[in-house]
Amino acid sequence: xxxxxLTIRITALLAALLFACAAGAQNDDYQEAQKLFRSGQxxxxxxxxxxxxxxxxxARDARARFLKGLIFTEQNKTADAIRIxxxxxxxxxxxxxxxxxxxxxxxxxxxxxxxxxxxELSIRTHPSYATAHENLGDIYAKMASQAYDKALQLDxxxxxxxxxxxxxKELFSSSGRSVKPSSGKGDTGKVETTxxxxxxxxxxxxxxxxxxxxxxxxxxxxxxxxxxxxxxEPSPAKxxxxxxxxxxxxxxxxxxxxxWSSNDVGGYLGYYANDFKTPRGEPRSDWEASRKERIAKPKxxxxxxxxxxVVFNNNNRVSVTFRQNYNSPNLKVSSMKTLVLVxxxxxxxxxxxxxxx
Numbered sequence: 001x002x003x004x005x006l007t008i009r010i011t012a013l014l015a016a017l018l019f020a021c022a023a024g025a026q027n028d029d030y031q032e033a034q035k036l037f038r039s040g041q042x043x044x045x046x047x048x049x050x051x052x053x054x055x056x057x058x059a060r061d062a063r064a065r066f067l068k069g070l071i072f073t074e075q076n077k078t079a080d081a082i083r084i085x086x087x088x089x090x091x092x093x094x095x096x097x098x099x100x101x102x103x104x105x106x107x108x109x110x111x112x113x114x115x116x117x118x119x120e121l122s123i124r125t126h127p128s129y130a131t132a133h134e135n136l137g138d139i140y141a142k143m144a145s146q147a148y149d150k151a152l153q154l155d156x157x158x159x160x161x162x163x164x165x166x167x168x169k170e171l172f173s174s175s176g177r178s179v180k181p182s183s184g185k186g187d188t189g190k191v192e193t194t195x196x197x198x199x200x201x202x203x204x205x206x207x208x209x210x211x212x213x214x215x216x217x218x219x220x221x222x223x224x225x226x227x228x229x230x231x232x233e234p235s236p237a238k239x240x241x242x243x244x245x246x247x248x249x250x251x252x253x254x255x256x257x258x259x260w261s262s263n264d265v266g267g268y269l270g271y272y273a274n275d276f277k278t279p280r281g282e283p284r285s286d287w288e289a290s291r292k293e294r295i296a297k298p299k300x301x302x303x304x305x306x307x308x309x310v311v312f313n314n315n316n317r318v319s320v321t322f323r324q325n326y327n328s329p330n331l332k333v334s335s336m337k338t339l340v341l342v343x344x345x346x347x348x349x350x351x352x353x354x355x356x357x
Contacts, residue, residue: 027052029048029049029051029052029055030048030049030052030061030063030064030067032048033045033046033048033049033052033064033067034067036048037067037070037071037074038323039307042071042074042075043075045067045071046068046071046072046075049064049067049068049071050068052064053065053068060091062088062091062092062095065084065087065088066084066085066088066097066098068084069081069084069085069088069098069101070101072084073101073105078105078108078109081101081105082102082105082106085098085099085101085102085105086098086102089102089121093125094125095125096122096123096125096126096129096132097122099118099119099121099122099125099132100118100119100122100129100131100132100135102114102115102118103115103116103118103119103122103132103135103139104135106118107135107138107139107142112139112142112143112146115135115139116136116139116140116143119132119135119136119139120136123136131333245312245315245318246310246312248348249310249318249320249341249348250308250310250320252271252341252347252348252349253305253308253320253322253339253341254305255267255271256268256271256339256350257303257304257305257324259271260295260301260303261301261302261303262301263295263296263298263301264295265291265292265295265296268291268295269288269291269292271349271350272349272350273342273344273349273350273351275351276349276350276351276352277351277352279353298328298329298331299328299329300328300329301326301327301328302325302326302327302328303324303325303326303327304324304325304326304327305322305323305324306322306323306324306325307322307323308320308321308322309321309322315343316342316343317340317341317342317343317351318340318341318348319338319339319340319341320338320339320341321336321337321338322336322337322338323335323336323337324336324337335355336355337353337354337355338353338354338355339352339353339354340352340353340354
């Protein structure tokens with residue numbers, strides 16, 4: 001089972017809806033809780049968000065409750081997270097994100113019928129919510145694979161079931177996503193890389209690099225902007241990064257984000273290596289055509305790269321993991337992404353994109 005995408009930010013609809021809820025509230029506590037959450041300090045974030053919710057008039061604040069649900073999710077407190085998101089669907093049934101996140105949690109537990117129902121409700125409230133549509137497709141695929149497995153247990157000679165199950169497995173394999181049930185980790189936007197204990201890579205702690213037109217962290221998002229494949233990276237070899245290589249790598253990543261933000265299709269595609277691994281194994285020409293449409297169509301795009309970490313696998317290959325914040329008039333999303341770059345002359349070019357969604 002490939003991991004579903006967890007909504008980690010809230011739509012503008014929710015922000016507007018909460019204007020009255022948060023009137024006169026102690027927003028400093030909420031903002032601090034959000035910052036602590038984004039920096040991985042989940043226990044401290046929970047303390048601050050509870051302080052905010054206990055303040056007069058804040059008990060029903062959907063932003064803070066949504067954030068609390070995310071904190072519980074990151075802490076693997078699934079029952080508490082389900083309770084929070086379920087409460088939000090009851091109090092704010094017009095919002096799609098809580099339904100989507102419930103589906104992710106149910107899927108982690110193998111409760112695919114409940115996951116499907118939650119996603120259908122999410123789509124009913126917001127028919128253009130692409131994340132929920134993709135997640136629903138994943139659930140259907142998982143349920144189909146289980147049904148074909150059962151058919152083969154009852155009739156091993158059923159060639160039709162064998163063929164269909166093979167097609168599903170091939171689909172998962174070509175997309176770099178597994179048909180196995182999710183372990184629960186990696187479903188919340190984290191990119192997990194396996195590193196052999198004896199071959200720990202050199203890690204460069206890099207400063208936050210941001211693309212042009214930075215905006216304040218906003219609790220808003222609805223769908224997934226740039227679905228790309230999650231795949232396992234090869235175990236990196238121990239090496240020492242040469243000179244200012246980390247700065248050069250980050251310059252390339254920020255240049256890529258800037259070209260994207262500027263609707264510069266040619267410049268954006270110029271950051272990809274000739275041997276770039278397309279997300280689903282489709283022809284390079286088809287992938288480029290799709291990217292051209294996505295980049296050129298929005299009137300305004302803002303792509304930000306936050307908290308990048310550079311890992312050198314060797315002197316000519318590097319991985320950069322960061323939080324990508326994408327904003328356009330119709331789409332806002334925040335997710336973890338890893339770019340695998342290779343050295344080509346004096347330039348670093350993208351060979352693969354990985355996402356933990």
